[in-house]
Amino acid sequence: MCDTCGCGDPHAHDHSHPHDHSHGPSHDHGHPPPVRTLPVQKSALELNQRLADQNRGWFRAKGLTVYNLLSSPGSGKTTLLERTLREMPRAAAIVGDLQTENDAVRLRASGAQAIQITTGATCHLDAHMVAHALEKLDADGLKTLFIENVGNLVCPASYDLGENRRVVLLSVTEGEDKPLKYPVIFRNADLVLITKIDLADAVGFDREKALAAIRQTAPKAQILELSAKTGTGFDAWTAWLAG
Amino acid sequence: MHELSLMSNLLEHAVAAADGAPICAMRVRVGPLSGVVIDALRFAFEALAPGTPAEGARLDIEETAPLLHCPRCGADYATPVGFYECPSCGAADGELRGGNELELASIEVPDHV
Numbered sequence: 001m002c003d004t005c006g007c008g009d010p011h012a013h014d015h016s017h018p019h020d021h022s023h024g025p026s027h028d029h030g031h032p033p034p035v036r037t038l039p040v041q042k043s044a045l046e047l048n049q050r051l052a053d054q055n056r057g058w059f060r061a062k063g064l065t066v067y068n069l070l071s072s073p074g075s076g077k078t079t080l081l082e083r084t085l086r087e088m089p090r091a092a093a094i095v096g097d098l099q100t101e102n103d104a105v106r107l108r109a110s111g112a113q114a115i116q117i118t119t120g121a122t123c124h125l126d127a128h129m130v131a132h133a134l135e136k137l138d139a140d141g142l143k144t145l146f147i148e149n150v151g152n153l154v155c156p157a158s159y160d161l162g163e164n165r166r167v168v169l170l171s172v173t174e175g176e177d178k179p180l181k182y183p184v185i186f187r188n189a190d191l192v193l194i195t196k197i198d199l200a201d202a203v204g205f206d207r208e209k210a211l212a213a214i215r216q217t218a219p220k221a222q223i224l225e226l227s228a229k230t231g232t233g234f235d236a237w238t239a240w241l242a243g
Numbered sequence: 244m245h246e247l248s249l250m251s252n253l254l255e256h257a258v259a260a261a262d263g264a265p266i267c268a269m270r271v272r273v274g275p276l277s278g279v280v281i282d283a284l285r286f287a288f289e290a291l292a293p294g295t296p297a298e299g300a301r302l303d304i305e306e307t308a309p310l311l312h313c314p315r316c317g318a319d320y321a322t323p324v325g326f327y328e329c330p331s332c333g334a335a336d337g338e339l340r341g342g343n344e345l346e347l348a349s350i351e352v353p354d355h356v
Binding site (some may be wrong): 034035036037038039040041042043044045046047068122123124154155157158181183184185187215216218219220 | 245246248249252253256257260261267268270275276277278279303324325326327328335336337339344345346347348349351352353354355
């Protein structure tokens with residue numbers, strides 16, 4: 001039994017209970033039966049929110065600052081983290097993918113701890129998965145934890161993981177109007193990172209158009225531009241992390 | 244398709260609130276900033292409800308709009324997703340006061356239960 005949520009680990013969420021109160025085909029007999037309305041007012045994300053709050057408390061107790069990295073697949077989250085973990089002491093990563101340990105293996109080459117979450121078919125990380133990954137994390141001496149979410153600009157937006165800051169990546173190869181197409185995930189960004197700027201000229205990236213789209217959909221976010229490959233703009237990113 | 248797991252949570256809330264009674268209807272409030280697709284939510288309901296007390300129930304979905312409060316001029320305003328500027332003063336840093344909800348507002352159960 002896990003101590004964060006009471007689930008049996010492995011994740012056997014089999015909440016089966018018999019549904020044997022047969023109520024037959026009585027929903028269409030001409031005059032509707034009298035009903036009464038019971039107020040409920042409960043969020044679909046209530047459990048996730050509770051576990052996210054627990055994660056937040058754990059992070060605070062360990063003195064960790066935690067960043068949730070979100071983007072589409074292939075916009076450079078892992079490459080960004082490879083370089084960041086090489087340059088930044090006392091940092092670790094949790095990385096989510098549907099399958100394979102590939103990203104964690106890549107990140108461990110930096111010398112930092114990296115814990116892989118394989119979600120199977122699930123399109124996002126939730127606070128529960130992160131809570132279990134934290135059981136494997138040696139937090140002693142750590143200051144910074146990056147959570148690389150599953151590459152997806154839709155579903156991860158809904159799940160608080162307990163992080164301090166949300167970072168959304170947009171690579172120059174993706175199209176400048178992507179924030180307008182996926183506004184929900186940009187809305188809650190603290191930082192939007194434009195990545196792969198070494199490729200900007202090659203792909204005809206329209207910087208002003210991208211900046212306008214980000215400002216419109218993420219009015220509170222800071223915007224930085226970098227290339228994790230060449231290192232251009234990287235100092236501003238590490239300064240933002242330090243600040 | 245995270246709508247499946249979210250609908251599963253809403254059904255659990257509904258079954259708990261019904262306390263053994265069959266469920267005639269579920270009223271779900273969905274904000275456009277919740278990140279869910281309403282058609283996918285309906286599909287998830289059709290897939291998950293059979294075999295539960297909500298089998299055959301009506302799913303009422305109430306769509307809300309993003310509601311913001313301007314910290315500069317104090318205006319409260321509704322706005323489409325992706326457009327957050329205050330219509331009164333043009334400030335872009337409005338605080339979200341609604342529009343990201345995904346919640347079971349209420350259920351209907353037979354009156355005689």
